[in-house]
Amino acid sequence: MKRKDLARRYRIADDKKFRLKDIDPEDTWKLKAGDQARQWLDEGVSRLRELQDLLYAQNRSAVLLILQAMDAAGKDGIIKHVMSGVNPQGCQVYAFKAPSQQELNHDFLWRTTKCLPERGHIGIFNRSYYEEVLVVRVHPELLAHENLPPALVTSDLWNERFQDINAFERHLVRNGVVIRKFFLHVSKKEQRQRLLARLDEADKNWKISMADVQERHYWDDYTAAYQDMIRHTATEEAPWYVVPADNKWFTRLVVAEAVLDALESLNLKYPELSDIQRKDLGVIRKTLLRNG
Numbered sequence: 021m022k023r024k025d026l027a028r029r030y031r032i033a034d035d036k037k038f039r040l041k042d043i044d045p046e047d048t049w050k051l052k053a054g055d056q057a058r059q060w061l062d063e064g065v066s067r068l069r070e071l072q073d074l075l076y077a078q079n080r081s082a083v084l085l086i087l088q089a090m091d092a093a094g095k096d097g098i099i100k101h102v103m104s105g106v107n108p109q110g111c112q113v114y115a116f117k118a119p120s121q122q123e124l125n126h127d128f129l130w131r132t133t134k135c136l137p138e139r140g141h142i143g144i145f146n147r148s149y150y151e152e153v154l155v156v157r158v159h160p161e162l163l164a165h166e167n168l169p170p171a172l173v174t175s176d177l178w179n180e181r182f183q184d185i186n187a188f189e190r191h192l193v194r195n196g197v198v199i200r201k202f203f204l205h206v207s208k209k210e211q212r213q214r215l216l217a218r219l220d221e222a223d224k225n226w227k228i229s230m231a232d233v234q235e236r237h238y239w240d241d242y243t244a245a246y247q248d249m250i251r252h253t254a255t256e257e258a259p260w261y262v263v264p265a266d267n268k269w270f271t272r273l274v275v276a277e278a279v280l281d282a283l284e285s286l287n288l289k290y291p292e293l294s295d296i297q298r299k300d301l302g303v304i305r306k307t308l309l310r311n312g
């Protein structure tokens with residue numbers, strides 16, 4: 021088994037027949053928690069730091085990582101652990117909650133567009149415009165708050181949103197943004213365990229809300245919405261990774277490998293100086309030495 025295959029196994033690009041039930045949330049690809057997994061993650065995090073430094077120095081491409089999941093699937097842990105080694109200066113993280121009135125007064129890509137990563141940076145979206153084909157689809161009353169002209173709200177709306185997302189992402193890719201999307205696939209059973217743990221452990225109490233528990237009633241609707249979303253928006257240039265999420269250590273490993281794979285595909289190198297710039301270095305050195 022090769023580390024590279026770890027991420028590729030869960031990569032979905034252009035699969036109109038994709039079925040969520042084909043991926044087991046408990047899967048760990050025969051790996052066990054423990055030393056090897058920890059060593060791989062540590063190595064991955066160090067390599068990530070090196071590549072991010074190159075990305076920043078080169079200042080050409082940007083990387084956009086999108087995290088989507090049901091509650092308690094481990095989005096926060098991914099950000100904390102996978103990105104733990106990277107230089108905060110080269111990383112921009114945004115979490116998207118229920119939209120404000122001002123955000124609702126704009127098209128559905130407006131609020132996230134303002135938060136896209138700059139060249140040389142890694143941007144992380146903790147939830148994203150994909151909520152617009154997930155929670156809004158599961159709870160159509162949310163769509164009513166968006167004040168769209170009624171003639172535009174047809175049975176084609178979700179397909180149109182998929183098309184617009186694909187077109188938007190293609191535009192970003194053509195402008196040097198590398199996009200990788202992650203669905204952390206947790207089981208309903210494991211989610212219950214984690215929500216219960218949030219009740220049992222005092223320092224996790226702040227994390228739980230009644231809304232999290234109520235959303236569990238819509239589990240099947242969310243599953244259908246996620247599956248349809250992946251079928252329509254997984255593309256070669258902006259693939260989805262459907263990552264088994266019942267074992268946190270495994271989820272982190274797969275995401276780290278996928279991010280490394282994306283950065284490695286850029287063949288990053290430190291910028292090379294021209295002959296003139298190199299000459300300038302000599303002048304700078306002389307000036308420094310002369311002026312004490």
Ligand code: ATP
Nearest residue numbers: 091092096116117118119147151152155156162227
């Ligand atoms: P945590 O792990 O801390 O629970 P979270 O990402 O679930 O993090 P919450 O504040 O619990 O954060 O939830 C954010 C809520 O906002 C989610 O229920 C999500 O579905 C909702 N939301 C995000 N984007 C939209 C949107 N465009 N329209 C409606 N609801 C949205």
Ligand code: MG
Nearest residue numbers: 091092229232
């Ligand atoms: Mg939540």
